[in-house]
Amino acid sequence: MPDADELVANALAAVRGTDVRQAERQLDQLMVGTGAADGTAAVDAALLRRLVRGLGRLWPRGWQPVDVDRITGRRLDARAARLVRAAMAAQRRDQAEPVPAWWDDQLRELAAIEADGSVLAGWASREGLDRADALRAAVDTLALVESLPPIAVLRPPPGTSGAALPRTGGTARSGSPMLDRVRALLAKAESTTFPAEAEALTGKAQELIARHSIDEALLAAGSERGDLPGGVRLSTDAPYAGAKALLVQEVAAANRCEAVWSDDLGFATVLGWPADLVAVELLYTSLLVQATAAMLRGRAERRPGSGRRTKVWDESFLNAFALRIGERLRTATEAATNAADQAAAETAGAERLLPVLAARGEAVRERLDTLFPGVTRHRLSVRDAEGWSSGTSAADRASLDVGGARKPRQVPGRPDPR
Numbered sequence: 001m002p003d004a005d006e007l008v009a010n011a012l013a014a015v016r017g018t019d020v021r022q023a024e025r026q027l028d029q030l031m032v033g034t035g036a037a038d039g040t041a042a043v044d045a046a047l048l049r050r051l052v053r054g055l056g057r058l059w060p061r062g063w064q065p066v067d068v069d070r071i072t073g074r075r076l077d078a079r080a081a082r083l084v085r086a087a088m089a090a091q092r093r094d095q096a097e098p099v100p101a102w103w104d105d106q107l108r109e110l111a112a113i114e115a116d117g118s119v120l121a122g123w124a125s126r127e128g129l130d131r132a133d134a135l136r137a138a139v140d141t142l143a144l145v146e147s148l149p150p151i152a153v154l155r156p157p158p159g160t161s162g163a164a165l166p167r168t169g170g171t172a173r174s175g176s177p178m179l180d181r182v183r184a185l186l187a188k189a190e191s192t193t194f195p196a197e198a199e200a201l202t203g204k205a206q207e208l209i210a211r212h213s214i215d216e217a218l219l220a221a222g223s224e225r226g227d228l229p230g231g232v233r234l235s236t237d238a239p240y241a242g243a244k245a246l247l248v249q250e251v252a253a254a255n256r257c258e259a260v261w262s263d264d265l266g267f268a269t270v271l272g273w274p275a276d277l278v279a280v281e282l283l284y285t286s287l288l289v290q291a292t293a294a295m296l297r298g299r300a301e302r303r304p305g306s307g308r309r310t311k312v313w314d315e316s317f318l319n320a321f322a323l324r325i326g327e328r329l330r331t332a333t334e335a336a337t338n339a340a341d342q343a344a345a346e347t348a349g350a351e352r353l354l355p356v357l358a359a360r361g362e363a364v365r366e367r368l369d370t371l372f373p374g375v376t377r378h379r380l381s382v383r384d385a386e387g388w389s390s391g392t393s394a395a396d397r398a399s400l401d402v403g404g405a406r407k408p409r410q411v412p413g414r415p416d417p418r
Helices: 004-018 020-032 039-061 065-075 079-091 101-109 119-127 131-147 177-191 197-221 241-254 274-300 310-346 353-371 385-394
Strands: 229-235 260-261 267-272
Touching: 004 020, 004 039, 004 131, 020 131, 039 079, 039 119, 039 131, 065 079, 065 101, 065 131, 065 229, 079 101, 079 119, 079 131, 119 131, 177 197, 177 274, 197 274, 197 310, 197 353, 229 274, 241 260, 241 267, 241 274, 241 310, 260 353, 267 274, 267 353, 274 310, 310 353
Parallel strands: none
Antiparallel strands: 229 267, 260 267
C-alpha cells in the first residue's frame, strides 16, 4: 500500500484533473488509508502537513491570513474557510520567528486558534461531516491553497528581518479619540433612515479624518523615520464587484491613497500611509452599507413598469453613488487641507504643509509603480439612465459643505444607450 503522503498526492493530482471517476477512486483510497492500524490518522496527519506547508509558501508570496480566509470562502465555502483557519493556527505554532504583532492580530480576528487533537477530525466533527465528505473538502481546500498565484507583498511576512521592525504601516487600528469619534459618526450614518443626515454625518467624519491625516503627516515629517507607504486589501465580492471597486477607488483618492482592483481575486489593494489606510477602510465599510440601503430604497421608488432589469439599474445606481460620494469626500479633504495650510502658514511659513503632502503622495505613487507595474485602467459603462440619476441623487441630497468648502459640481457621465 502507498504511504499516506503518496495517497494525498495522488488524490490531489486526480482532483486537479478532468477524470471524475479517477478522482473518486483516489478519494476512496484516502478513505481506506495505508492499511496499517493507524492508517486513518496517518492520512489526516499527511493532509495537515501538506496544507500547512502550502500555507507557509503563500506568506512570502504576498498572502496574509485574512486574504487566504477571504478567497477560500469566495471560491469554496465557509466550511472550507474554517478548515483553513484551523490549519493556519496549527502552522503558527511552528512558524519561523520573528512573527509581527499584526499577524497574530489577524489570526485572533479570524478566531484561528489551534485545538487539541487531530485538526482534520476536530474540524469534521464541528462541521458535522462524515469522513468521505471531510476528505473531499480537505483535498479541494488543499488544491486551492496550492494554486494561489503570487500577489503584492504589502508587509514583511513572518520569518523575515523586516517582520521584526515595529512598523505602523498597514491596518493597525488606532485607539485615538478622534478615530473613536469617526466610528461613532459613521455608525450613526449607517443607522439613520434619513439620507440627508447620513450624508452630513459622513461628511463630518471625512473632515475629521482629513485633519487627523494632516496632523500625522506633519508629525512624520518632523521625524527621521524612513517608512514606506503600506497597504490593505478590501473585499469586492459579487454582486456588483465593479461598483464596489469604484467605491474603493473614490474613497482612496479622497484620502490621498491609490487603489488597484484584482477582479479575479475578489479584492482591491489600497496603498497609502497608515492613518489614511485606516480612514479608507472605515469609510469604505460604512459607505458600502449606506449605498446598499440607499439602493434598496431607490428600488422601491422606481417608476411602475420601468423597462430595465433590476441588476442593470442597481449597478448604475451604485456607480453614480460612488462617484458622487467620492467627489464630496474630496471636497471635505480639500477644505480641511486649505484650513490647515493657512494655519501652518501663520505659524511656520507658507511652505510647510503642501510640500509635505506632495512628497507623501509621490511616495504612494512610487509604491504603486513598484508593486503594480502593469496596471491598466478600466472604462466605466453606465447602462441605465434612471439608475444613474437615482444614485447621484441619493449621494447628493444633503450638502457636505464642511469648513466652508465649495459646492461640488455635477458628476460627469452619459448613460450608455445599449
